[in-house]
Amino acid sequence: MIHKMPSLPHSRPGRSLEGEVRGGVGAPRPLRKRKAWGRVFLQPAGEGAGSAAAAPTGPSPNGHFHRSRQCLCIGGTLIDLRKPDSGKLIVEALLRAQEAPARRPGTNITNQVNSRSTSLTKSTGTSVSKPPVGGNKTGGDTGKSKRPPWDLKGRLQDMEALVKNSAEERENLLQKFMDYDLRIESLELEKRSLNQNLEKTQSVSQATQGEVDRLASNLRNEQDGRSADKRKYESTIQDLEFNKATLERQIKTLESELSARQDELAGLKSTVSHLTSAHAGIEAQLSSTKIMLDDRSKRVSELESQVAEQKDTIEDMEKKLREGENIRRKLHNTVLELKGNIRVFCRVRPLLGEEIKGNGDSDVIHHISFVDEKTLELCKGGDPNSSTMSGLKGRGGGAIEFSYDRVFNPTSTQAEVFEEISQLAQSALDGYNVCVFAYGQTGSGKTFTMEGMHGDESLEGMIPRTVKHIFKTLKDLEDKGWTYKVEASFLEIYNETIRDLLATSKEAKNLTYDVKLVDSKKNDTYVTNLKVVEVENEGRVHHLLTLAQQQRAVAATNMNERSSRSHSVFRLKLTGHNSKTMESCEGNLNLVDLAGSERLKESGSEGARLTETQNINRSLSNLGNVIMALGQKQSHIPYRNSKLTHLLQNSLGGNSKTLMFVNVSPLEMCFGETLNSLRFATKVNQCHIGTATKQIRK
Numbered sequence: 001m002i003h004k005m006p007s008l009p010h011s012r013p014g015r016s017l018e019g020e021v022r023g024g025v026g027a028p029r030p031l032r033k034r035k036a037w038g039r040v041f042l043q044p045a046g047e048g049a050g051s052a053a054a055a056p057t058g059p060s061p062n063g064h065f066h067r068s069r070q071c072l073c074i075g076g077t078l079i080d081l082r083k084p085d086s087g088k089l090i091v092e093a094l095l096r097a098q099e100a101p102a103r104r105p106g107t108n109i110t111n112q113v114n115s116r117s118t119s120l121t122k123s124t125g126t127s128v129s130k131p132p133v134g135g136n137k138t139g140g141d142t143g144k145s146k147r148p149p150w151d152l153k154g155r156l157q158d159m160e161a162l163v164k165n166s167a168e169e170r171e172n173l174l175q176k177f178m179d180y181d182l183r184i185e186s187l188e189l190e191k192r193s194l195n196q197n198l199e200k201t202q203s204v205s206q207a208t209q210g211e212v213d214r215l216a217s218n219l220r221n222e223q224d225g226r227s228a229d230k231r232k233y234e235s236t237i238q239d240l241e242f243n244k245a246t247l248e249r250q251i252k253t254l255e256s257e258l259s260a261r262q263d264e265l266a267g268l269k270s271t272v273s274h275l276t277s278a279h280a281g282i283e284a285q286l287s288s289t290k291i292m293l294d295d296r297s298k299r300v301s302e303l304e305s306q307v308a309e310q311k312d313t314i315e316d317m318e319k320k321l322r323e324g325e326n327i328r329r330k331l332h333n334t335v336l337e338l339k340g341n342i343r344v345f346c347r348v349r350p351l352l353g354e355e356i357k358g359n360g361d362s363d364v365i366h367h368i369s370f371v372d373e374k375t376l377e378l379c380k381g382g383d384p385n386s387s388t389m390s391g392l393k394g395r396g397g398g399a400i401e402f403s404y405d406r407v408f409n410p411t412s413t414q415a416e417v418f419e420e421i422s423q424l425a426q427s428a429l430d431g432y433n434v435c436v437f438a439y440g441q442t443g444s445g446k447t448f449t450m451e452g453m454h455g456d457e458s459l460e461g462m463i464p465r466t467v468k469h470i471f472k473t474l475k476d477l478e479d480k481g482w483t484y485k486v487e488a489s490f491l492e493i494y495n496e497t498i499r500d501l502l503a504t505s506k507e508a509k510n511l512t513y514d515v516k517l518v519d520s521k522k523n524d525t526y527v528t529n530l531k532v533v534e535v536e537n538e539g540r541v542h543h544l545l546t547l548a549q550q551q552r553a554v555a556a557t558n559m560n561e562r563s564s565r566s567h568s569v570f571r572l573k574l575t576g577h578n579s580k581t582m583e584s585c586e587g588n589l590n591l592v593d594l595a596g597s598e599r600l601k602e603s604g605s606e607g608a609r610l611t612e613t614q615n616i617n618r619s620l621s622n623l624g625n626v627i628m629a630l631g632q633k634q635s636h637i638p639y640r641n642s643k644l645t646h647l648l649q650n651s652l653g654g655n656s657k658t659l660m661f662v663n664v665s666p667l668e669m670c671f672g673e674t675l676n677s678l679r680f681a682t683k684v685n686q687c688h689i690g691t692a693t694k695q696i697r698k
């Protein structure tokens with residue numbers, strides 16, 4: 001904020017006496033007013049009052065008039081105007097004063113006085129050529145010739161006229177000085193007021209200056225702040241510009257995106273229009289579908305009622321099916337009963353490799369003839385008419401005829417054999433105890449029949465096929481409400497000692513296995529410490545069979561390079577429950593591969609092998625004894641005479657279904673053993689060991 005300084009009043013032109021006086025003296029000094037004897041002297045400030053009192057006679061360079069207007073001071077000479085020679089004195093004083101400016105630069109006043117004095121001097125006739133201002137017309141020399149020196153009177157008159165003019169002029173001057181005086185006074189007053197104003201103004205100025213300084217410092221601070229702000233704003237502006245550039249780029253991107261979106265929108269709009277038309281079509285379709293749906297709903301309700309009816313029918317059918325199943329089981333059992341609870345299948349294996357070569361490169365078996373599905377003939381030397389076998393029934397007396405439930409020739413496949421025994425697997429699922437065992441001399445094909453060849457499905461034996469059949473049947477039985485628990489165990493009896501084929505040697509260490517009766521009133525047996533594994537699928541069973549096969553004791557004999565010298569018993573315990581009928585059943589399926597049945601003489605065994613053979617023969621003959629005792633309905637059945645019969649106690653009796661395979665070697669050299677085996681099988685086949693009963697669990 002800028003304070004305007006109070007301006008000093010301008011002096012009016014022609015009235016600036018101070019300026020005029022100062023201009024005369026050179027140095028700017030304030031004038032001051034002094035009063036002496038009632039007169040006013042104008043003299044420079046700083047000169048003493050005493051000198052001022054003596055001013056009328058002093059060497060003052062300025063002209064002064066006494067207030068009484070009786071004296072005139074010109075160039076420091078005081079002239080008494082009342083004197084008669086005052087005129088002359090004035091002229092002289094004026095002439096002197098005229099020279100004064102040369103010595104001392106005169107003021108305007110002096111100049112004026114001088115000019116007046118000059119004019120007075122000139123008018124007095126010394127060198128004045130012009131008449132005095134306001135001069136007496138009568139006494140003036142205007143147009144008059146110069147008076148001669150002798151014309152004193154005339155000259156006096158002129159002088160008097162001059163004096164008179166001078167007096168008038170003096171009056172005028174006095175008047176002027178008075179005016180100047182007044183003006184000086186007023187100027188003094190004005191000066192004082194101006195000084196006061198100046199002081200005030202100076203104080204105001206100082207205050208203002210302080211304020212200005214403060215404002216200046218504020219301004220500087222403000223400017224600093226502003227410059228900091230400016231820098232900040234500049235960086236902000238730079239940031240904003242950068243942002244602006246970024247945004248512009250984004251805007252461009254968005255614009256391109258927008259145009260793409262617009263294109264897309266246009267596409268979508270056309271799609272929408274297509275869809276709208278499609279929607280209209282669909283709506284039309286929908287309405288027709290609704291109509292159709294109503295029809296269908298009616299149809300559905302009709303069908304639902306039909307379904308309900310059919311449900312009842314199905315329930316009836318299921319009931320009938322269950323009844324039918326029961327009837328089937330009964331009939332199946334009846335059929336098996338009619339077939340005999342102990343049945344015998346005879347199987348003759350084919351000649352193999354070297355055997356064919358030894359047979360004159362022929363696979364024809366000369367000493368065995370297959371009469372029909374149930375009969376075969378055995379004749380020594382291949383001549384059925386020879387009668388070396390006295391006492392035996394045969395064609396022409398030389399051939400011996402053996403009839404069994406089924407005879408399989410060397411071309412019979414494993415599948416054909418299994419087809420005949422699959423019903424027994426079904427019986428085990430129905431809750432019967434089933435025992436299938438293979439009897440025959442070493443190398444006659446017992447193991448092949450029971451286990452078959454691993455890795456070739458077509459050569460799989462009865463055990464894997466039975467397992468497969470059982471698990472397949474279990475699935476079918478699930479629909480009829482049956483669920484089964486299948487538990488497997490596998491053991492061998494070697495030299496009348498039981499060995500667990502599913503337990504590792506580490507697991508079986510220090511364990512003893514013995515056959516025990518579950519219940520003294522029943523024939524159910526179990527083996528102490530035997531590992532019983534629950535199996536969920538046939539894969540698991542196959543794994544167990546492989547394990548058992550690895551563990552099975554195999555020893556070489558003269559008769560078979562891979563002869564098995566132990567009985568193996570694979571047992572599946574099948575426990576079933578029907579959630580619909582709440583029936584339960586429990587069956588055992590025993591698949592037994594017996595040790596070779598060769599006679600001691602034939603086997604050529606000695607030492608340990610001899611003991612093995614003796615044990616085998618003892619247990620096999622005991623098996624025959626048990627079967628005979630059962631067939632003869634003896635009160636005592638010698639089950640306990642061997643581990644094998646003791647173990648199979650519940651599967652070799654009236655409560656069970658038994659199938660014996662008699663495996664026959666095709667080699668003629670084995671004729672005697674073949675005959676023995678066939679005779680043993682015939683004995684077994686002639687036994688009627690009673691009616692099998694279903695084991696129903698409560």
Ligand SMILES: Nc1ncnc2c1ncn2[C@@H]1O[C@H](COP(=O)(O)OP(=O)(O)OP(=O)(O)O)[C@@H](O)[C@H]1O
Pocket residue numbers: 348349350352410440441442443444445446447448449560562563564565594595596663
């Ligand atoms: N039906 C058959 N078809 C093809 N080969 C067979 C048949 N039966 C047995 N064999 C073969 O004959 C040989 C002897 O059979 P296998 O080992 O089954 O006799 P085994 O009676 O079990 O003897 P062991 O009492 O010593 O165990 C085997 O090589 C076997 O593969």
